[in-house]
Amino acid sequence: MADPMRIRATSKGDSTEVRVLMAHEMETGSRKDSSGKVVPAHFISNVTVTHAGKVVLSAEWGPAISKNPYLQFSFAGGKKGDEVMVTWVDNKGETRTDKTTIN
Amino acid sequence: MHGDRREFLQFTGLVGALAATGLLGAEQALAQQTAWNKAAFEAKNLADAVKALGGSGVTESKDITITGPDIAENGAVVPVGVASKVPGTQAVYILVEKNPNMVAAGFTIPAGTEANVSTRIKMGQSSNIVGLVKANNQFFMASKEVKVTLGGCGG
Numbered sequence: 001m002a003d004p005m006r007i008r009a010t011s012k013g014d015s016t017e018v019r020v021l022m023a024h025e026m027e028t029g030s031r032k033d034s035s036g037k038v039v040p041a042h043f044i045s046n047v048t049v050t051h052a053g054k055v056v057l058s059a060e061w062g063p064a065i066s067k068n069p070y071l072q073f074s075f076a077g078g079k080k081g082d083e084v085m086v087t088w089v090d091n092k093g094e095t096r097t098d099k100t101t102i103n
Numbered sequence: 104m105h106g107d108r109r110e111f112l113q114f115t116g117l118v119g120a121l122a123a124t125g126l127l128g129a130e131q132a133l134a135q136q137t138a139w140n141k142a143a144f145e146a147k148n149l150a151d152a153v154k155a156l157g158g159s160g161v162t163e164s165k166d167i168t169i170t171g172p173d174i175a176e177n178g179a180v181v182p183v184g185v186a187s188k189v190p191g192t193q194a195v196y197i198l199v200e201k202n203p204n205m206v207a208a209g210f211t212i213p214a215g216t217e218a219n220v221s222t223r224i225k226m227g228q229s230s231n232i233v234g235l236v237k238a239n240n241q242f243f244m245a246s247k248e249v250k251v252t253l254g255g256c257g258g
Contacts, residue, residue, distance in 0.1 A: 057216055060210075065222060074216070
């Protein structure tokens with residue numbers, strides 16, 4: 001199981017700012033290791049952020065996203081104490097879900 | 104919890120059609136997540152990418168702002184943000200012109216979410232970053248040049 005994500009959700013008046021830092025290798029599939037073998041691609045392909053049962057952002061990523069991906073966006077609504085849930089799935093089918101409360 | 108549930112049900116009743124796409128529960132969202140636009144991510148140029156995303160052409164727009172460094176010291180980690188003021192923005196894509204595969208990321212923006220996303224991307228060499236925005240099923244773009252002093256692909 002991959003390492004947990006670090007999620008911050010901050011209420012800013014009418015909107016909520018969400019910042020997520022995920023722990024993932026994000027291997028492109030075009031890099032070679034020291035023995036010359038191609039390192040197989042391994043990257044997060046989909047990310048979904050939900051708030052109160054509603055999807056507030058869904059993303060499709062390619063391998064060109066940096067290692068240990070960072071994501072920041074804002075959505076309208078959300079109040080302190082609400083739960084924000086982030087889920088990612090990578091191209092090998094591994095998945096991880098973490099949540100935080102808005103503060 | 105009850106409040107959320109009631110709100111959710113009301114909403115579902117009001118916009119039944121929207122419910123299928125926008126108001127999914129977490130589990131359904133997970134099931135839907137397996138969708139990944141392979142053709143778009145394998146596109147080598149802008150025209151192919153737009154086509155794979157379901158568009159026919161693209162217009163330059165001043166309503167799209169790309170934030171990023173003018174010179175990136177490390178191509179493996181380039182902070183980039185795309186903000187769109189195009190009315191009715193449905194999706195935002197980040198493309199890097201000279202990467203082996205242009206499309207780096209796509210974000211679907213539901214109603215209520217600001218069309219302003221930031222992330223960090225890899226760049227193989229100095230290149231234009233293209234912010235592509237889908238609004239009312241039309242595509243708009245803006246670009247910004249970023250010089251890279253150390254490549255991020257195959258490093």
